[in-house]
Amino acid sequence: MIKASDFGPNFTWGVATAAPQIEGAASQYGKGPSIWDTFASRSGKIKNNHQPDRACDFYHRYREDLALVKLLGFKVFRFSIAWSRILPNGIGATNQQGISFYHQVIDECLALQITPYITLYHWDLPQALENDGGWTSFSINAAFNAFVKLCALEYGDKVKNWLILNEPFGFTSLGYMLGVHAPGKTGLSNFFPAVLHTALAQADGGHILRSEVKNANIGTTYSCSEILPYTQSDNDLLAAKRVDCLMNRLFVEPAQGLGFPTADWEMLEKFQMEYGTWRFNNRMKFDFDFIGLQSYFPLTVKYNPFIPVIQAWEVKAKSRKKPHTAMGWEVNADSFYNIIKQFSSYPQVKNIVITENGAAYRDHLATGNVVDAERIKYFELYLAALLKVKNEGINVTGYMVWTLMDNFEWAEGYNARFGLIHTDFATLKRTIKYSGYWWQEFLRA
Numbered sequence: 001m002i003k004a005s006d007f008g009p010n011f012t013w014g015v016a017t018a019a020p021q022i023e024g025a026a027s028q029y030g031k032g033p034s035i036w037d038t039f040a041s042r043s044g045k046i047k048n049n050h051q052p053d054r055a056c057d058f059y060h061r062y063r064e065d066l067a068l069v070k071l072l073g074f075k076v077f078r079f080s081i082a083w084s085r086i087l088p089n090g091i092g093a094t095n096q097q098g099i100s101f102y103h104q105v106i107d108e109c110l111a112l113q114i115t116p117y118i119t120l121y122h123w124d125l126p127q128a129l130e131n132d133g134g135w136t137s138f139s140i141n142a143a144f145n146a147f148v149k150l151c152a153l154e155y156g157d158k159v160k161n162w163l164i165l166n167e168p169f170g171f172t173s174l175g176y177m178l179g180v181h182a183p184g185k186t187g188l189s190n191f192f193p194a195v196l197h198t199a200l201a202q203a204d205g206g207h208i209l210r211s212e213v214k215n216a217n218i219g220t221t222y223s224c225s226e227i228l229p230y231t232q233s234d235n236d237l238l239a240a241k242r243v244d245c246l247m248n249r250l251f252v253e254p255a256q257g258l259g260f261p262t263a264d265w266e267m268l269e270k271f272q273m274e275y276g277t278w279r280f281n282n283r284m285k286f287d288f289d290f291i292g293l294q295s296y297f298p299l300t301v302k303y304n305p306f307i308p309v310i311q312a313w314e315v316k317a318k319s320r321k322k323p324h325t326a327m328g329w330e331v332n333a334d335s336f337y338n339i340i341k342q343f344s345s346y347p348q349v350k351n352i353v354i355t356e357n358g359a360a361y362r363d364h365l366a367t368g369n370v371v372d373a374e375r376i377k378y379f380e381l382y383l384a385a386l387l388k389v390k391n392e393g394i395n396v397t398g399y400m401v402w403t404l405m406d407n408f409e410w411a412e413g414y415n416a417r418f419g420l421i422h423t424d425f426a427t428l429k430r431t432i433k434y435s436g437y438w439w440q441e442f443l444r445a
């Protein structure tokens with residue numbers, strides 16, 4: 001059986017969370033509204049009309065929750081800062097209560113000998129900034145930079161590990177192209193400027209941390225999926241290449257000074273010409289100490305001329321009779337292995353940390369225990385693939401489970417459960433699942 005010590009003594013094991021998914025206290029203690037508060041309040045946007053206002057109530061229960069992180073044996077706690085908690089309007093006046101809250105969380109981590117990793121932006125843009133165009137507006141960059149500087153000055157003495165953005169492709173595509181996440185905008189005229197300003201923020205944030213935080217370990221995260229063509233036809237192969245440009249290459253390449261991957265997809269060439277993105281190739285570059293990869297599933301794609309822009313279509317795992325999670329996401333550890341290899345092949349990538357990986361299942365509650373054998377199996381498969389990559393000499397130095405406890409899963413509301421700990425959203429009672437105990441044993445060995 002696989003065990004943590006197989007990865008060597010310096011491998012980092014952690015658990016990841018995000019402010020809007022766990023904190024609650026969404027309109028308390030001086031916090032300004034975020035785009036997720038606004039989006040969720042619009043009927044029909046979130047399944048069952050679930051709201052993030054209370055979530056797991058981590059705001060009031062962070063001590064109890066960090067004690068659970070400790071009990072399970074994790075050495076790292078990844079969390080994000082709710083921008084509008086410390087800057088209610090996104091820029092300008094600060095909220096001291098919000099600033100103190102994160103000091104308390106950090107201090108508690110340090111007292112428990114848990115290393116805090118801060119994600120600066122995990123999708124909850126202050127609504128006040130969205131009112132001015134959000135990520136589509138060039139003015140977002142000055143606001144973001146001021147936010148990063150504030151965080152660096154406040155927390156930089158105590159926190160050395162930082163992640164600039166959580167999944168830039170995730171929030172720009174879901175929030176500014178497809179409209180299924182906050183702020184619910186659609187179309188290329190929103191998506192392209194959002195992509196450009198996000199790529200700038202990614203690098204600017206890195207530079208600010210480098211100058212303000214001594215001995216900082218600076219990374220940023222990327223969602224990634226191996227893209228598999230449905231058949232070997234030219235059309236399917238080209239469709240897979242386009243999706244790869246979009247889902248895997250769009251943000252990691254500008255950070256390396258390569259600009260956007262325009263050569264492999266004429267649509268991106270159009271984007272480059274229309275927005276003059278080449279002017280920023282140098283500014284979008286930042287030498288990250290590590291990159292965070294977040295991979296949950298591969299995608300099998302097929303050419304489809306009726307799909308605008310991308311002309312590709314996903315052939316779902318279910319229809320191909322492949323194992324999948326409750327989200328419908330294919331379980332495929334070989335693809336996890338392949339996508340890590342793909343990212344490690346960039347010469348500029350020095351160090352990879354898996355900053356999220358995990359699975360949602362319909363857990364079974366039996367006699368007070370939460371039996372989640374499928375999730376345990378998922379971790380066994382994915383960790384074996386990770387060990388294989390590592391043993392081949394790829395510099396993978398850490399892994400973080402998504403996630404500590406069942407929480408507000410964005411547009412899925414509270415229906416999709418990814419936690420190692422079961423959250424009863426009526427009583428807020430936490431119950432460690434079998435997978436949580438599995439991790440406890442795994443980390444002990």
Ligand code: BGC
Binds near residue numbers: 018166223294
């Ligand atoms: C996000 C998390 C999310 C998880 C599962 C990642 O894309 O960073 O916030 O809960 O996937 O969907």
